[in-house]
Amino acid sequence: DVKVTQSSRYLVKRTGEKVFLECVQDMDHENMFWYRQDPGLGLRLIYFSYDVKMKEKGDIPEGYSVSREKKERFSLILESASTNQTSMYLCASSSGTQKGTQYFGPGTRLLVL
Amino acid sequence: EDQVTQSPEALRLQEGESSSLNCSYTVSGLRGLFWYRQDPGKGPEFLFTLYSAGEEKEKERLKATLTKKESFLHITAPKPEDSATYLCAVRGTSGSRLTFGEGTQLTVNP
Numbered sequence: 001d002v003k004v005t006q007s008s009r010y011l012v013k014r015t016g017e018k019v020f021l022e023c024v025q026d027m028d029h030e031n032m033f034w035y036r037q038d039p040g041l042g043l044r045l046i047y048f049s050y051d052v053k054m055k056e057k058g059d060i061p062e063g064y065s066v067s068r069e070k071k072e073r074f075s076l077i078l079e080s081a082s083t084n085q086t087s088m089y090l091c092a093s094s095s096g097t098q099k100g101t102q103y104f105g106p107g108t109r110l111l112v113l
Numbered sequence: 114e115d116q117v118t119q120s121p122e123a124l125r126l127q128e129g130e131s132s133s134l135n136c137s138y139t140v141s142g143l144r145g146l147f148w149y150r151q152d153p154g155k156g157p158e159f160l161f162t163l164y165s166a167g168e169e170k171e172k173e174r175l176k177a178t179l180t181k182k183e184s185f186l187h188i189t190a191p192k193p194e195d196s197a198t199y200l201c202a203v204r205g206t207s208g209s210r211l212t213f214g215e216g217t218q219l220t221v222n223p
Contacts, residue, residue, distance in 0.1 A: 004156075031209045042215040043157075043200070050209060058210070090156050094209060101147065102211060104156035 003027070004105035006091050011110045019078040021108050023091030029103075030096040032074035034058075034066065036087040037107075043090065049074055050096070081112045115140045115205045119214035126191055126221050134186040134217045136201030145204040146184050147211065148177050150197045157200055191221045 007022035023032065033048040035058075045058030047066040055066050063085060067075045074093075078085055088109050092102040118137045126132055138146065145164055149157035161170040163179040170177045174195060176187040186199055198218045202211040 033209075040215070043202075043213040045210060048209065092156075096209070101145075101159060101162055103159060104149075107154070107156045109154070 004091055004093055004103055006089075006105040006108050008108050009106060011108055013078075013081050013110065013112050015082060015112060017081050017112075019081050019110070019112075021076040021078075021089055021091075021110070023074045023076070023093075023105055024072055025074075025093040025103075026072065027093065027095070027103075028071065029093035030071075031094045031102075032068065033092040033094075033102060034064075034074065034076045035090045035092065036060070037090055038087050046076065081110075083112050086110060086112045115203055115207070115212040117201055117203055117212050117214035119199075119201050119217050121217060122215070123218045124220070126188075126219070128192055128221055128223050129190050131187070131189045131191070133188070134199055134219070136184040136186070136214055137182060138184070138201075138203045139182075140203045140205040140212070142206040143203060144206065146179055147202045147204070148175075148184070148186055149200040149202070151200055151216070152197050160199075188219070191219075193221045193223050195219065196221045 004025045034046045035043045049055045049068040065077045090107045091105040094102045116139045120135045148160040151157040161177040166181045178185045198216040200216045202213040
């Protein structure tokens with residue numbers, strides 16, 4: 001079974017703090033993704049990566065950055081957290097050879113005060 | 114731009130009452146239509162991938178079908194444990210990205 005893990009289930013941070021969210025997958029997948037999910041807005045892609053040290057912007061990259069130093073690990077960084085970044089953050093991974101099926105982690109619910 | 118619209122937004126069923134969820138899509142060159150189940154506070158769980166019109170996939174009480182414009186998720190004799198939000202997504206020619214619909218929240222009452 002594919003396993004995608006995220007470093008925290010719940011996180012509370014203050015405005016202006018730097019926040020790191022980590023995601024690890026154990027299936028040697030090439031592709032990794034970060035989404036945020038908000039009521040009424042659905043799942044929105046923040047950034048994705050199709051290889052180590054490679055990254056591409058998704059639909060809402062502003063205020064976020066990412067890092068992929070190892071194939072299994074993809075980090076999302078909020079440089080200076082703001083209250084409008086309070087959300088559920090979901091990480092996913094997919095194999096380049098399995099026609100795009102993405103497998104998701106359990107999610108991190110982030111509250112920025 | 115790829116688009117996915119799911120209907121209804123919410124659906125309440127009695128246990129055993131079969132129904133269908135709809136996913137309408139527009140995509141340039143469909144490379145896969147995906148169904149996920151999401152329980153409250155959890156990440157989406159993969160259910161099915163469909164690649165071409167006429168294809169069908171089944172898993173327990175769920176059956177997914179695909180036409181050139183839409184997909185249906187049929188739920189036969191649902192149970193309370195089928196209560197969840199069901200998400201539909203498409204992959205077009207834009208590489209590995211998926212475009213998601215907003216989901217249908219299904220509640221099955223005992």
